[in-house]
Amino acid sequence: MMSALKRKPARHLAHAVLGLALLGLMLNQMPIDAHADATAQTYICGTPQSNHCYGQTAWAGGNYGLWTDIWVTPISCNGVLCATTGFVDDEAWLTNADASNWVEAGYTTIPVLNVNSDAIFDFTSSQVYFWADQRPGAGFYVDLLGAVPGQDYGEYTHTVILANDPSSQSFNVIMWSESGATNYWFESFPNSMPVGQIIVGQELAGLGGAYADRAYFSHNAFATAPLANNTFYGVFQSTDGVVTSLNPPYGSWYVHPGYSLPGGEFTTSCC
Amino acid sequence: MRPITSSPMPLRAVAVLIVLATAVLIGCASGGDSQTAVPSATGAKAFAATVLPKERGALPVGIPAIRPSVSGNAPAYSLADARQYILCHPMFRNFMNVQSTVTAGQTCDRQAFTIVLLQFASSEEVSRLLNRGLTGLPANTMLCFSELSGQFAFPGPSGKVVTYQVGFEVFHAQTGNLLMVGGLPGKISGSTPTPLGRGH
DSSP: OHHHHOOOOOOOHHHHHHHHHHHHHHHHHOSSOTTSSTTOOEEEEOSSSSOOEEEEEEEEOOBTEEEEEEEOOOEEEOSHHHHHTOEEEEEEEEEOTTSSSEEEEEEEEEEEEOTTOSOTTOEEEEEEEEEEEEOTTSOEEEEEEEEOOGGGTTSEEEEEEEEOOGGGOOEEEEEEETTSSOEEEEEEOSOOOOOOEEEEEEEEEEEEOEEEEEEEEEEEEEESSOOBTTEEEEEEOOSOOEEEEOSSSEEEEEEOTTSSSTTOEEEEEEO | OOOOOOOHHHHHHHHHHHHHHHHHHHHHHTTSOTTTSSOOTTSTTOEEEEEOOSSOOOOOOOBOOSOOOSOSSSOOSOHHHHHHHHHHSOOTTOTTOOGGGGSTTOOSOOOSEEEEEEEEEEHHHHHHHHTOSOOSSOTTOEEEEEEEEEEEEEEOGGGOEEEEEEEEEEEETTTOOEEEEEEESSOOTTSOOOOOOSOO
């Protein structure tokens, strides 16, 4: 089955030509392209009082877990605001019904100290794989796994969050790339969270400085059984779910579920 | 003699019209919206049964953080080095970070938290302290664990924000890399960690 999943994001000729047409209109009518300076856009996405911004889609249910293939593209977050509370990421969440508990996985920007510099505050934006959980009765834990390998860009990273047998009260967090450069498998334990929702998309925090190239979330599926025989048993999503796009980040269906691509293809970008 | 020129505007307008017309023609030829025109035989009810990777994956390496100052075996830095890093640098994803801490030349005393526990400990011990499954590293891997007291707020899905009075950061003792951050529901220092029951 995986061989059937290995394909690049759908490209549709009509859309491409239409995009060219729209670009032509912009060039004709706008002496300066408003999106030329990608880091110029400001936004209000995240303080303790104002929540983060999302370009995402969410499905109620989820049974035992989720599968999504994230088409990895460059993201960055630069400047002082990004070194404190700002970031942008592409990820998937498996939550309970009211999203008060969750397990999440994907890649995010993070300010990384330049260890070869004598300056205390010498940061550059790095793009790293991560996973995190907020388990019932426990705290919030973020695991920083490592930089996204160069080979992963322009390839799918399969992202799976899947329950073990319910008696074990645990979830598997699995990420592996088609390039072969990434292969992670961790366990959220002890975790008695009842699955209530699947979310995929982009999260944006801060006031400016973030950029995210267009990413794709394909082959979206929910699990119909806990992990058994090292196998993911599931059904592709057949509906759009509830789409949120706070512009930025921008989130929309590129290929709706149930048509030419099983599980559809959701796309995000910023800013 | 006046040179023969043409206005750039009409040329651009013509180009746009040509592109638009092409788009319309191709769009019509393909039956309109290509996203919705081709129902899939395997679409809505497709069943996925996919074998997952057999290997249990790579070890987390974290991100560069504390500069190693001691050569040889772990730990490659002192607790004083760790303390300086923690106090001088914002905690990843913590809403409560103080912006001024990242302004060059500032002193490192403006964080909204204090360090209440800082120690080198094995990966297994850190898992027990955090009441969480394995860190992903071998049980005997030496780490640096810090418990912090203050205000911590982290983002969740769909606008959720979780707040804590206790925070933590975990570093690799040999590389100095930052491996984990987060918030805890209660103090670790002075308490007895809850046995995890398995996995150790």
